[in-house]
Amino acid sequence: xxxxxxxxxxxxxxxxxxxxxxxxxxxxxxxxxxxxxxxxxxxxxxxxxxxxxxxxxxxxxxxxxxxxxxxxxxxxxxxxxxxxxxxxxxxxxxxxxxxxxxxxxxxxxxxxxxxxxxxxxxxxxxxxxxxxxxxxxxxxxxxxxxxxxxxxxxxxxxxxxxxxxxxxxxxxxxxxxxxxxxxxxxxxxxxxx
Numbered sequence: 489x490x491x492x493x494x495x496x497x498x499x500x501x502x503x504x505x506x507x508x509x510x511x512x513x514x515x516x517x518x519x520x521x522x523x524x525x526x527x528x529x530x531x532x533x534x535x536x537x538x539x540x541x542x543x544x545x546x547x548x549x550x551x552x553x554x555x556x557x558x559x560x561x562x563x564x565x566x567x568x569x570x571x572x573x574x575x576x577x578x579x580x581x582x583x584x585x586x587x588x589x590x591x592x593x594x595x596x597x598x599x600x601x602x603x604x605x606x607x608x609x610x611x612x613x614x615x616x617x618x619x620x621x622x623x624x625x626x627x628x629x630x631x632x633x634x635x636x637x638x639x640x641x642x643x644x645x646x647x648x649x650x651x652x653x654x655x656x657x658x659x660x661x662x663x664x665x666x667x668x669x670x671x672x673x674x675x676x677x678x679x680x681x
Contacts, residue, residue: 490562493543496672497569498541501576501619503640508580508587515585515594521654522590530590533647536639537616541623544632553630565625578604579612591650599659601666607675609652609666613644614673648672 544550580587582603586594604611620636627633656664670676 490565490626490628493566493569494541494623495545497566497573497619497622497626498538500573504573504580505579508583509589513565517588517592518595518597519593519654519658520591521650522592523645526566526590529646533616533636533639533643536620536637540632540635541627544627547570550629550631553632555627555628555630555633557625561625562628566624568618568625569622572615572622575604575615575618576610579615582611591647591654593654593658597658599655599662605670607670608673609670610644610648611650612674613640616640617644621626625631 519554582600582605584600586597586600588594608614617637617640620634620640623636624633652663652667659666
């Protein structure tokens with residue numbers, strides 16, 4: 489049952505990404521900072537997001553690494569997955585034509601600080617980490633379960649600082665002020681200076 493919940497979430501996430509990627513796929517690019525490392529890390533993350541989970545769901549090849557959790561953990565995983573998909577969807581809605589899958593700025597790129605970006609600078613990464621947590625709770629396997637978290641972390645650690653530098657270079661003090669009032673993956677609590 490939880491494997492099916494994972495598949496439904498994967499399909500929903502793919503639909504969300506597809507809807508918001510297609511209209512802007514060939515939009516003009518003003519700045520491009522993608523590297524071969526960037527593309528390699530994206531390919532690695534797809535192993536944890538798609539390839540290993542599909543091997544687990546549709547074959548017995550990874551069965552030797554199964555573990556068992558109580559049923560409530562699977563239900564919690566479904567709720568966390570729903571939250572991840574909501575955050576992914578709202579991130580795409582807020583970004584609109586400003587979203588790119590690699591380190592690029594579109595022509596007439598705007599700094600998005602509304603919607604889910606009001607409190608979090610990287611809600612799409614946060615959504616993917618929630619997705620990874622949900623995967624651990626839905627796919628009870630030591631390889632497929634944590635694969636999303638393990639393959640997403642290097643991509644995040646490599647790209648997030650580079651994305652922020654690109655935004656600083658383009659938006660300067662406006663982005664610097666935005667950084668002071670928001671958290672990277674979680675909202676910033678307490679007094680703002």
